[in-house]
Amino acid sequence: MFNAAIKAVDLVLNVSLSRRTVLCSIRHYCKKSPKKLRVSEALEGSNVGSNITVEGWVRSVRSQKDNLFVHVNDGSCLQPLQIVASSELNDALLTFGSAVEVSGCLKQSPSRKQPVELLADRINVVGGCDTLEFPFKIKERHGLDYVRQYPHMRCRTNVFSSMMRIRSAASSAVHSHFTERGFIQIHTPVITSNDCEGAGELFQVEPSGQMTEPDKNFFSVPAFLTVSGQLHLEVMSGAFSHVYTFGPTFRAENSQSRRHLAEFYMVEAELAFTQSLEDLTKAVVEAMLKKSFTVISYTEAIDILNRSSHKFVFPTTWGCDLQTEHEKFLVRHCGNLPVFVTDYPYDLKPFYARDNKDRPLHTAAAVDLLVPGVGELCGGSLREDRLDLLTARLAQAGMESTYDWYLDLRRFGSTPHGGFGMGFERYLQCILGVDNIKDVIPFPRFSHSCQL
Known part of the structure; x- marks a missing residue:
């Protein structure tokens, strides 16, 4: 894998780097880069203490004075993963239904409602959601007859x-x-x-x-x-x-x-x-x-x-x-x-x-x-x-x-x-x-x- 990575770097950058320099750089990146997990894998709890990245859709957003609480699900299970972040990471595009990529440290949750939570240091809104036009509302219960009108959603x-x-x-x-x-x-x-x-x-x-x-x-x-x-x-x-x-x-x-x-x-x-x-x-x-x-x-x-x-x-x-x-x-x-x-x-x-x-x-x-x-x-x-x-x-x-x-x-x-x-x-x-x-x-x- 490292040999292929070295060749790729040489080809793309068209520069001649020493094998030792590139190898050290790749190992350093692999060590520091957060592990990408699905929500179901994160909820299993075996990666507590690790830096991870999850991707999914926002199911709820709750902002307090200092903290931001976001529930994210990627469809791998029914239960969402709770994201806890500084309110400074809040974004106008961070709304119900938006697609996000979140990185941070996975910790055991002090609440009984979920086994773990992600202490986020980065929240990237991949795709915004127009909540005014979105047919499903966060606090409403929609019957099957209603949701059937939106087969694509x-x-x-x-x-x-x-x-x-x-x-x-x-x-x-x-x-x-x-x-x-x-x-x-x-x-x-x-x-x-x-x-x-x-x-x-x-x-x-x-x-x-x-x-x-x-x-x-x-x-x-x-x-x-x-x-x-x-x-x-x-x-x-x-x-x-x-x-x-x-x-x-x-x-x-x-x-x-x-x-x-x-x-x-x-x-x-x-x-x-x-x-x-x-x-x-x-x-x-x-x-x-x-x-x-x-x-x-x-x-x-x-x-x-x-x-x-x-x-x-x-x-x-x-x-x-x-x-x-x-x-x-x-x-x-x-x-x-x-x-x-x-x-x-x-x-x-x-x-x-x-x-x-x-x-x-x-x-x-x-x-x-x-x-x-x-x-x-x-x-x-x-x-x-x-x-x-x-x-x-x-x-x-x-x-x-x-x-x-x-x-x-x-x-x-x-x-x-x-x-x-x-x-x-x-x-x-x-x-x-x-x-x-x-x-x-x-x-x-x-x-x-x-x-x-």
Whole structure:
């Protein structure tokens, strides 16, 4: 390191200095230069007595006759570091929200409110903050509805920064869970040519510039932003048995509700050699909930709804899709515990769901998980692995040629298999009790709103 520093000095200054002179200068600087720490490292207390430098944003300023008290945080933790300085270091630019660099000696604090404090001998305001225009005020408590109006600034509030820390920890926990159980992570594509869900809620992908052949598709076929990585996971489960993906998915739903987004993250897993819905539901619980739950069939759910005295907006006849009001009622009916609803009508589920062959009801081996406060959290199914039944259903829908590659998966070494997908933002809503899904994602995307 010292040799490189000597060469750098020679090159920049274009002077010839003795090796001994430069070496002594560098050692002297390294000995005297304060150690740069993050606020979280300073608060640990292991550097008490050392000269340090911290950088961050001012959370509060309190000036007395002789002393100046400043709280600084750099986002490495929730607790700020208290800065104590002479009032002579006060600066008109030193305000709430300003970015600063502070150097001084780290000491144990005489107050129980914080373990250490920094006795500053230098405060440099790196970037000032216009407190009159700044949307968040130091002594005001701002609700989530208010801070949502400022997507570029809300990360500076305690409540939203706490949300993002939890989101980060939950994301790491998802990866750890699957890795520890031998799952292989697959980076499924964001751009795809298939509509996995068959609902038609797709964003089509097209180049913004002029193409040399304007009547041709860029990919030679229509391409879309993915609604699910499931079909690609099925491909990979034929080689790795247990696979998962965790990434962005997109739905062109014209919804302004508290539980829908146009862009959100999905945790999806696919398991080969899975032959029953019971195995699949156990996998979901082990992965995400780790608590007791109730299992009812779709037919039982419809019966519960029809026997209740509640007046529903949407119909509750057998064969109808369960709406949010139905889902929330079923959760309450079952004691506000997670509820697995199994064996949905065959016609309600996509082409890949396994036919239970239970005439006359005709249901599919599909399951939805309903949770308190949210409704549907995730859905899954056993996949149709019988080539003749899958071929017939695709032919009926006029999609046989489009999904010929999918039929190949059944022709060459197919196994009974199944999988599930869980909306990550809804999961965060569930565990945190957050009412609006837009408050658990950094930059929400929904109809008529794409800020930043």
